[in-house]
Amino acid sequence: MYILGIESSCDDTAAAVLKNDTVVANVLTSQDAVHTKFGGVVPELASRKHLESIHPVVEKALENARIKLTDVDLIAVTRGPGLLGSLLVGFSYAKALAHVTRIPLVGVDHMAGHILSIFLSANRPRFPYIALIVSGGTSAIYLAESFTSFTCLGRTRDDAAGEAFDKVAKLLGLPYPGGPHVSKKAGSGDPSAIKFPRSWLEDDSLDFSFSGLKTAVLNYVNKVKRQGQDLNLENICASFQEAVVDVLVSKTIFAARQYNTPRIVIGGGVSANGRLRESFTHRCDLEDLEFFAPDLNFCTDNGAMIGFAGRHVYEQSGKMELDLDAYSRSPLG
Incomplete structure (x- = not known):
């Protein structure tokens, strides 16, 4: 079974081809050069760039997989959440393809893609597991009980972790996107030099809050x-x-203990952060928990995770009706 996965929720246009659960092509075009001068993603520019990129990216994915569109058995596309203008480019393109070719189409929640992105790597967990999804737009903890069953246990109340990285980078005069630049500088610094605050919120809360930390840096x-x-x-x-990582790791491990789940998975762009992976590895060893992190090329937004999740949506619920629309907020929480 060949699955074409299409992703356009923010500023990356991506497409991938999977043969069952194996990635045979994964293509992505970044808009970093477009948005760097503004210090962040400009939604209108993002959607315009998606319009330019969507067809060439899909064509390149099919070419790299050495198949034709007529060989595709299922099209999976990100339905939300994200920037609505960006989402609509990929979503409308996928619906048009499905309408013309009569290939079945499924809409995939972007969060589900990140929760399941670990299955694109060789080291795969068993269900259930606790998933921490951290990116520029999301910081949330989920209980994943199957390929299609996810429960949100906690989420950010203000800034997402990746957003906080970008804002601090801008404050310090570092280029956009800020996360990698902050992480690189941090590699030569002392994480105990400045006592920045940790926002733990209520005693049993699995929510996050990083706006106070950002203000403390300012x-x-x-x-x-x-x-x-x-x-x-x-x-x-x-x-x-270190302040961000401490909170992310501690709350995720607390969730694993609360729900008696011995496996922890991370996903999203910030899951590529070396210090976050290092801290999880150390803490999970101490806590006798299994830790899983996706390959770096599957941390950021990509079409492969959408294709993988889409296959399981299709097996459970069948194809999507073409009159359905995209959404900016995830029903997963």
Whole structure:
């Protein structure tokens, strides 16, 4: 069974071809060069770039898989959440393909794609597991009980972890996207140099809040500047990163204990962060928990995770009606 997966929820246009559960082609075009000058994603520009890229990306995926569109058995496309203008480009394109070719189509929740992205790697978990999904738009913990059953246990109340990385990077004069630049600076810094706060919220809460941490970094930077001192970017980045990682890891492990689930999976763009992976590996070893992280090329938005999730949606519920629409907020929470 060949599955064509299409993803356009934010600023990456992606398409992939899977043969059953095996990725045979994975193509992505990034818009970083377009949005860097603005320090963040501009929705209108993102949707315009998707319009330019969607057909060539899909054609390239089919070419790399050495198949034709007529060989495809199922089309899976991101239905939401995300930037609505961006979503509609990929979603409308996929519906048009399905209508013309009569290939079955399924809409896939972007969060489900990230929760299941671990199955694109060699080391795959058994169900159930706790999934931490962290990106520029999302910080959430899920209980995954099957390929189609996910329960949101906690989510960010303000800034997502990736968003906090980008905002701190902008504050420090680092390029967009900020996460990799903050992480690189942090590698040369002392994570204990600055005592940035951790927002734990209520005792039993699995929600996140990173806006206070972002403000703490701003206040620290302003204080140092008022004193006429030079900023140690490496120490600031390392201390900020450690505060984010500490909360993400601790709350995810707490969720695993609360729900008596011995397996933890991470996904989303921030799951590529080396310090986050290192901390999870260490803490899970101490807690006798299994830890799973996807291959780096499946951390960011990609069509392969949409194709994989789409196959399981199709097996459970059948094809999607073509009059359904995209959505900006996920029903998964």
